[in-house]
Amino acid sequence: MTGKKSFLILLLFLAFSNIQSQSVLGVWRAINEETGKAMCLVEIYEKEGQYYGKVKRILKEDDRDRICGKCEGDLKDMPVEGMVVIDGLEKDGDYYDGGTALDPKSGKEYRCKIWLDEMNPDILKVRGYLVIFYRTQTWERNK
DSSP: OOHHHHHHHHHHHHHHHHHHHTOSOEEEEEEOTTTOOEEEEEEEEEETTEEEEEEEEESSGGGTTOBOTTOOGGGTTOBSTTOEEEEEEEEETTEEEEEEEEETTTTEEEEEEEEEOSSOTTEEEEEEEETTEEEEEEEEEOO
16 A cells, blocks of 8 residues: 555544544443542434433442332333433534433433533533523543
8 A cells, every 4th residue: 555545544544533532422421520420321322313312321230220210201110221311402513402301310301402522522511401590410431
């Protein structure tokens, strides 16, 4: 392979790698704000133009059989591991919003918005809104 072809392949690989690292898609560690420790892994995925987040794994072994006792409807008493907790987000520029986030501990659903930290694409900001109040969590890309 000539030097020019090798260089072009390397550039394409680096460009593709950079695109992948700039995406909200993938597995994220949801961090407990009080302890600074990861609670679970959440997979953000796209389906038919909308974005979702599913609890892929609860990290504390004793909590893996936890159910959503305070949830309502079809989610009542369902296992949290495997549950879709971010539902129906749509891409709007650098943000993903228009959907909801579920807090399995309280069973409450919030309007939701997520985005990548502009200084570090391995940090995801997850914001839940209740009327005019909001709370933002920081999640880390699972590598």
